[in-house]
Amino acid sequence: MRIKRETDYAIRCVNYLAMRHGQIAVIGDISKNAFVPRKFLAKILQKLARAGIVTSHRGVKGGFELARGPSLINFLEVIEAIQPVEMNVCALDDRLCALSDTCAVHPVWIEVREEVRRVLAKRNFAHIKTAGAGTGTG
Amino acid sequence: MRIKRETDYAIRCVNYLAMRHGQIAVIGDISKNAFVPRKFLAKILQKLARAGIVTSHRGVKGGFELARGPSLINFLEVIEAIQPVEMNVCALDDRLCALSDTCAVHPVWIEVREEVRRVLAKRNFAHIKTAGAGTGTG
DNA sequence: TCTAAACAAGACTTATTTAGTCCTCTTTTT
DNA sequence: AAAAAGAGGACTAAATAAGTCTTGTTTAGA
Numbered sequence: 500m501r502i503k504r505e506t507d508y509a510i511r512c513v514n515y516l517a518m519r520h521g522q523i524a525v526i527g528d529i530s531k532n533a534f535v536p537r538k539f540l541a542k543i544l545q546k547l548a549r550a551g552i553v554t555s556h557r558g559v560k561g562g563f564e565l566a567r568g569p570s571l572i573n574f575l576e577v578i579e580a581i582q583p584v585e586m587n588v589c590a591l592d593d594r595l596c597a598l599s600d601t602c603a604v605h606p607v608w609i610e611v612r613e614e615v616r617r618v619l620a621k622r623n624f625a626h627i628k629t630a631g632a633g634t635g636t637g
Numbered sequence: 638m639r640i641k642r643e644t645d646y647a648i649r650c651v652n653y654l655a656m657r658h659g660q661i662a663v664i665g666d667i668s669k670n671a672f673v674p675r676k677f678l679a680k681i682l683q684k685l686a687r688a689g690i691v692t693s694h695r696g697v698k699g700g701f702e703l704a705r706g707p708s709l710i711n712f713l714e715v716i717e718a719i720q721p722v723e724m725n726v727c728a729l730d731d732r733l734c735a736l737s738d739t740c741a742v743h744p745v746w747i748e749v750r751e752e753v754r755r756v757l758a759k760r761n762f763a764h765i766k767t768a769g770a771g772t773g774t775g
Numbered sequence: 776t777c778t779a780a781a782c783a784a785g786a787c788t789t790a791t792t793t794a795g796t797c798c799t800c801t802t803t804t805t
Numbered sequence: 806a807a808a809a810a811g812a813g814g815a816c817t818a819a820a821t822a823a824g825t826c827t828t829g830t831t832t833a834g835a
Contacts, residue, residue: 501723558832561781585639696803
């Protein structure tokens with residue numbers, strides 16, 4: 500049970516922007532500092548922008564910045580900007596499992612999913628200790 | 638972020654054995670009732686047996702049964718018999734990410750992983766309401 | 776108003792993982 | 806010894822993940 504690499508990249512990217520909150524950063528800059536492949540990062544930033552987590556500026560002097568303060572952005576939203584937190588398919592959408600109606604385990608998956616989402620929602624980007632150099636992968 | 642189908646099958650399989658705790662069930666029987674492909678289920682049961690969750694009996698009159706009472710088996714162990722709970726790769730093993738040492742996000746993934754594991758460990762197979770017919774998928 | 780520096784977006788490609796099947800072997804009861 | 810189980814490795818196909826490529830649009834500034 501693992502997040503996608505893309506999601507890890509998104510978290511690191513947001514973390515980098517959080518460290519330089521207030522400044523506009525260009526894709527190439529974020530790419531180098533968060534160690535994310537440039538082209539791939541461009542896609543990720545688009546998703547974060549659509550989710551309202553970052554703001555993009557086009558044109559010469561363009562780039563990206565956080566849409567809000569780091570303390571107002573949590574892990575859950577960043578993750579869900581990239582991929583759903585499902586745990587089990589049925590917990591996200593009953594219709595994806597033919598047996599949900601009668602299944603005794605189904606309600607447990609629903610509960611588990613909600614608890615996990617709460618765990619993720621508790622962490623925001625002001626919580627992260629920017630101790631020293633670190634921007635690296637997790 | 639999702640468990641594998643195989644893991645879902647394992648949970649349903651253990652749940653079925655929990656419902657008929659005390660009896661030995663044959664693969665074909667479990668397969669029909671838990672709606673898991675027979676050959677695939679055989680593999681899953683091997684993993685559950687190696688993990689000490691079920692006991693296998695070979696030969697004629699053979700089959701499988703729970704190794705302990707349903708209240709003594711939790712979601713986490715069944716899941717981890719099939720796949721690790723990682724969240725992010727680095728949270729399972731630092732060495733899988735070159736940047737773990739300096740990464741500011743790394744410690745957060747470690748915490749999150751432990752909390753998620755606790756959430757899963759809280760659910761055991763006595764907790765599951767076997768209300769009516771239900772054995773279906775989640 | 777032209778140009779260069781940015782981002783936007785969809786199509787495409789490749790690698791990896793998942794979800795199984797198949798075949799052969801061993802064990803155990805009758 | 807025969808038949809009914811499980812054990813285990815090799816193999817395959819489908820799905821998903823991870824990225825690249827190409828072309829287009831926006832904007833600041835000379």
